[in-house]
Amino acid sequence: MRQLLWFLAPVWSTFALAGLTEAQVHPQRYFYDAVVSDSAIASQVGADILAKGGTAVDAAVAVGFALAVTHPAAGNIGGGGFMIVRRRSGETVALDFREIAPLSASKTMYIGPDGKLTRDSLVGYRAAGVPGTVAGMAEAHRRFGKLRWRDLVEPAVQLANRGFKMPRGLAESLRDSADVFRPFPVAYAQFCRSGRFYAAGENFTQPDLGRTLERIRDHGAKDFYEGETAGLIVKDMVAKGGQITAADLKGYRVVARAPLVGKYRGYDVITMPPPSSGGIALLQMLGMVEGDDLGTLGWNSSGTLHLMVESMKRAFADRAEHLGDTDFVSVPVTQLLAPDYISRLRKSITDRALPAKEVKPWGKESEQTTHYSIIDIDGNAVSTTYTLNGSFGAGAVVEGAGFLLNNEMDDFAAQPGTPNLFGLIQGEKNSIQPRKRPLSSMTPTILTKDGKLAMVLGSPGGPTIINTVFQTLINVVDHGMNIQRAVASPRFHHQWMPDAIRWEPYGLGADLRKAMEAKGHVFEERARTMGSCHAIWTTGQGDRQVGVDPRISTSGAAGR
Ligand code: GLY
Secondary structure (H helix, E strand, C coil), X not given: CHHHHHHHHHHHHHHHHXXXXXXXXXXXXXXXXXXXXXXXXXXXXXXXXXXXXXXXXHHHHHHHXXXXXXXXXXXXXXCEEEEEEECCCCCEEEEEECCECCCCCCCCCCECCCCCECCCCCCCHHHCCECCHHHHHHHHHHHHCCCCHHHHHHHHXXXXXXXXXXXXXXXXXXXXXXXXXXXXXXXXXXXXXXXXXXXXXXXXXXXXXXXXXXXXXXXXXXXXXXXXXXXXXXXHHHHHCCCCCHHHHHCCCCEEECCEEEEECXXXXXXXXXXXXXXXXXXXHHHHHCCCCHHHHCCCCHHXXXXXXXXXXXXXXXXXXXXXXXXXXXXXXHHHCCHHHHHHHHHCCCXXXXXXXXXXXXXXXXXXXXXXXXXXXXXXXXXXXXXXXXXXXXXXXXXXXXXXXXXXXXXXXXXXXXXXXXXXXXXXXXXXXXXXXXXXXXXXXXXXXXXXXXXXXXXXXXXXXXXHHHHHHHHHHCCCCCHHHHHHCCCEEXXXXXXXXXXXXXXXXXXXXXXXXXXXXXXXXXXXXXXXXXXXXXXXXXXXXEECCXXXXXXXXXXX
16 A cells, blocks of 8 residues: 555646646546536535426526525625526527616716726725626526526525535635625624634524525515615615615616627637627637647647737737627627638737737726536536626625625726726726626637537636636647646636736746747736636536536535
């Protein structure tokens, strides 16, 4: 035995050096169905629904509500997001339940008397857009649900009322985020016990949230938008200087959109259209690199990195200039994805890094979002990314209702041309208007090949979402990685401005850095990880391979 351990030691330390454990390199495999999310508890909720005969959409609704309890940094009922559904029949839809600006919103609402941006788009009640999640879950269920609504909300009710064992990762993140909650006594009491922080393993109950979920369970989305919960939201907004009114809530609508569909090396890439920038940028970047053999150039080689980084710069420059809510502004989607234009972009990539200020577009956000992927026994697939924007959103909990408000208003260009919290420069098309949806980077995506489901993926991470999905997809399709290795591998990010490549710790060797610097690239150290991509790869029933991103310690998969 000792000899065996000695023999295995070098193998083990190789994984350890790369920041991986062996378990993270082998995908978990299921036969019939699979759910993967930032919360192992929520994934189990989804798997239980599938085992009861629910569809992937039923499971997605149950996971969406469960994450609002177990993953409060981003799981939510006070935020919004996007869900791509692909049914086994091939039918697809992109449900847009993104937040909208309140009716009283205006272009200059976050500019102070000194002409400078205030922090009101980020912190507190004025930062919140009208939430879309509850309406989004209800619409998904109305279209594709098989089980009863109340049975899908019930597990979240139980988790909030009975509580669950506080995972170490959540206990640490609540303690680390104390400053976010402290200005808001209701939130500080709920998440930090007003300073007597929760320890890992303690039971964590959220009774106000439990009561809200019970009302949603019993009365549907109507409760949130017109009923008792709506009343609590409006009361708190009036008391605390927020802008969401009863009319805002009553007027909220989910939009069912046609997903964008592009091709990459024989795969159909089904992804999110505006008001997310994710799908357009992803398809542009894939288009720019498709003519090159990245597999032969090699993973983490200077040739591959240079091409990918240069594609990122060009896609993000277009994002800044052209993208916004298509219900309000015209976005040249067809032109941005036209093969001629993509080929011109590719031709503009030389052996040298093009300085960002010289990237000419054709003609912002937080790190904490959350993504989950689901495939059911029949091969129906759901890719959902939803968010509060910042970690724990605006930091404020609706009094008596127990849920956090988003700070999604910061995803607008509060002052076009001025970098937002994430250094993203955004243009006029994403300026604030009543009822408009702020531009997003969320990129829920599904891949098929020859009409058969192949991969479901997505990620949190603000602007890094798009590049995380781009890299994960290329890791599998071009570099032949299994799905677990593909999601666990180190990531890099370029968003046009600032003109620097950000790199995850341990992802960049000294030689590679030198080779890239010789081409003119600039690096910026980034201590934190990027994204949390939860993905499922499948070759058909009997083979559901799951990639659980190890960057969030509470993550987990479940299935049969
Ligand atoms: N709030 C992050 C995003 O929508 O991209």
